[in-house]
Amino acid sequence: MSRLTVFGLIMGVALALAGCKPSAPTPQVFKTQTDALEKAKGVEQQLQQAQDKAKAAEDEQQK
Numbered sequence: 001m002s003r004l005t006v007f008g009l010i011m012g013v014a015l016a017l018a019g020c021k022p023s024a025p026t027p028q029v030f031k032t033q034t035d036a037l038e039k040a041k042g043v044e045q046q047l048q049q050a051q052d053k054a055k056a057a058e059d060e061q062q063k
Helices: 003-018 031-062
Strands: none
Touching: none
């Protein structure tokens, strides 16, 4: 392709993109599900910490 053709294509794409408006933020369709998932991850972390404490206490008693 010639340089003029490439330049024309680049300018056409640039003009097309310049005319675009930024899109609106996407709606939170799955917000309740993601909130529930985050809450479950928090509960899982709390349970893991409680299990670690219980194991440490058990190990301490065996000494």
